[in-house]
Amino acid sequence: MDRNHLEVKHISFRYAESWTLREISFTVQPAEILGIVGPNGSGKSTLLKLMAGALKPQQGTIQLQGQSISELKRREIARSLAVVPQNTDIPFPFLSSEIVLMGRSPHLGLLQMESAEDRRIVERAMTYTDSLSFADRPLDELSGGERQRVIIARALAQEPSIMLLDEPTAHLDLKHQVGIFELIRRLNREQEITVVVVSHDLNLAGTYCDRLVLLRDGQIYRVGQPSDVITSEDIERVYGVRAIVDHHPISGAPRVTLLEENVPETGK
Amino acid sequence: MSFHRFHVPLRWPLLLLALVGALLVVVAIACAVGPVLIPPQDTFRILLNRLPGVHFRVDWPETSEVILWNIRLPRVYMGGLVGGALTLAGIAFQALLRNSLAEPYILGVSSGGSLGAMLAISLGISTMKGIPTLPIFAFLGALLTMILVYQISRIDGRVPAHTLLLAGVVVNLFFSAILLYLISIVGLTEARSFQFWSMGDLGSTSPRMMLVVSVLVFSSGLILTSYARNFNLLVLGEESATYLGVDVERMKILTFTLASLITGAVVSACGMIGFVGLMIPHIGRMLFGSDHRLLIPAGVLIGAIFLIAADTIARLIVAPIGVVTAMCGGPFFIYLLRTQRKSFFG
Structure with missing residues (x-):
């Protein structure tokens, strides 16, 4: 079975009474960048956690390399699937390099120390993500963008074939948003890592993703290429907002322009 | 640019060796001071004279030998053991x-442990067929308290710092009331x-009890220490630790059980000695960073040094x-x- 095969099969999930996700099915294509988009509360992050095996669906299965993820050991999963979670706060001071070294953990035995080879992999990952210059600084002293690069370096140090990212550009300024998505694209094109990224930014997701999954109220509303998924009709139906969608003059990616006078009056 | 973080940490054994040296100095001082x-x-x-093949001419007072073997060394040993364990x-x-x-x-785990121990004494079941069962009851009291405090303070899968500390305070108060009641009857x-x-007492542990406590503390301690790298990952949070290959639920059970066992064993032998587990890890992190593979052995040594020194002072000022x-x-x-607002409100 393909090393970067990931398939979501008929999953339904609920935290409490009502279903958060219902009957979700799709296959992640090898070496693609798949974006998961949708409004707040549509179940994007929950879907990512299910795909990473951190939550267990009440119905359906997640297949990783042909096996149900719930039957795999966490260490086995971590060797082929890396996750960049949304919350990366740490209560104790760790250096960035120590954080990235933790990415080698799934490859190490209980009492095994990191070898020179592990350190080389870490150094390479930090070079690749442009984070080596803050290797000796504590993680909690870094800016949001720098910190995200360190966390992505840690995921890269796991030497995964699949990487899942949960809103990697949340709370970042424009320059860092683009920087992170450029990095994701390089990881995908150069390292051939299959990427699944949750994003609430339709323009960024439309520009960098090969395909999009659009969620609405816990169900798949549409799956396909960005130009098929991001349309003014769908945006109005899913987000309840009127928008013009045209094409980016250079890249040709769909470009969303919100129509201000039609934004529903919520605050008044 | 410095890449020293990427080199194998050779400085770890050297640091630990220095701490062992400091421990020996403190032990020597603690053995020296007192009424005699x-x-x-x-x-x-x-000490060396007890080794086979070593014969120093005995030019020291005989009382020194008795005091050392019967009073000071056991007390210093318990100080080191308890300081490291806590x-x-x-x-x-x-x-x-x-x-x-x-x-x-x-967290109230110590008072839960001592409550378990005192209930066992009150009910007359603190030894069974000559074997001290006190540590077992103290362990059960400690573990149940830990589970209770954890369940009280856990909200939506997270444990906010303030609810955790408040739960500990309330449980402590509740157990104190029961203890006072036991004392009154x-x-x-x-x-x-x-x-x-x-109030804690390092000087009245029986040799048999010392053996039982040592076995419990050393075995639990070695198992916990072997998971040092997993503790690094747990600091990142349950979700991140899971993604890096840690079986979080298993680590929780293991840690709560073994840390409660250590606490219970210590409490049943020496009573409640507070704040060691608060001060020493913090000092350890300031000196050596947060990597548990260094922090645990270094912290244990500093804890031993601290409690032996503190107990020597306690002896001197009675x-x-x-x-x-x-x-x-x-x-x-x-x-x-x-100063650590983030840690408290985080």
């Missing part, structure tokens, strides 16, 4: 709960020993050891509260 002064060179020769329990609780203020005493002799116990550690720990807690 025993010079370190005498201590050294008295530090380890503190480090483990702090990594799992992601809170630098978590500690057996503050048992005989005067037991009441006196209970009271002294609740105060219970728990009073001395609380006198240091109270202000330290307030200092952490004021």
Whole structure:
């Protein structure tokens, strides 16, 4: 079975009474960048956690390399699937390099120390993500963008074939948003890592993703290429907002322009 | 640019060796001072003389030998053992709960343990067929308290610092009331020993009890230490630790059980000695960073040094050891509260 095969099969999930996700099915294509988009509360992050095996669906299965993820050991999963979670706060001071070294953990035995080879992999990952210059600084002293690069370096140090990212550009300024998505694209094109990224930014997701999954109220509303998924009709139906969608003059990616006078009056 | 972080940490063994040296110095001082002064060179020769093939000419007073073997060494040994054990329990609780203020005493785990032990004494089941069962009851009391405090403070899968600490405070108060009640109904002799116990005492552990406690602490401690790298990952949070290959639920059960076992064993032998597990891990992190593979052994050694020194002071000023550690720990807690806002409110 393909090393970067990931398939979501008929999953339904609920935290409490009502279903958060219902009957979700799709296959992640090898070496693609798949974006998961949708409004707040549509179940994007929950879907990512299910795909990473951190939550267990009440119905359906997640297949990783042909096996149900719930039957795999966490260490086995971590060797082929890396996750960049949304919350990366740490209560104790760790250096960035120590954080990235933790990415080698799934490859190490209980009492095994990191070898020179592990350190080389870490150094390479930090070079690749442009984070080596803050290797000796504590993680909690870094800016949001720098910190995200360190966390992505840690995921890269796991030497995964699949990487899942949960809103990697949340709370970042424009320059860092683009920087992170450029990095994701390089990881995908150069390292051939299959990427699944949750994003609430339709323009960024439309520009960098090969395909999009659009969620609405816990169900798949549409799956396909960005130009098929991001349309003014769908945006109005899913987000309840009127928008013009045209094409980016250079890249040709769909470009969303919100129509201000039609934004529903919520605050008044 | 410096890449020293990427080199194999050769400095770890050197740092630990230096701490072992410091520990030996403190042990020598602790053995020396008291109503009878025993010079370190005498201590050294008295100890070596017990080895086969070593024969120093006995030019020291005979009383020195008796005092050293029967009074000071057992007490120094217990100080080192308990100081290291409480530090380890503190480090483990702090990594799992992601809170630098978590500690057996503050969480109420110590008082749960002593309540278990005192119930066993009150019911007359503290030994069975000559085997001390006290540590088992103390362990059960400690573990049940830990589970209780954890369940009370857990909200939506997270353990906020303030609810955790408040739950610990409330459980502590509740158990204190039960302890006071027990003291008021048992005989005067037991009441006196209970009271002294609740303030900690390193000097009245029987040799058999010392053996039982040592076995429990060393075996639990070695298992916990072998998971040091997993503690690093747990500090990142349950979700991140899971993604990096940690079976979080298994680590929780393991840590709560073994850290409670360590706390229970210590409490059943020496009573409640607070704040060691709070102060020492913090000092350890300031000196050596947060990597648990260095922090645990280094912290255990610093904890041993600290408690032997604190107990020597306690002996000299004739105060219970728990009073001395609380006198240091109270202000330290307030200092952490004021400076580590992130850890408290995080």
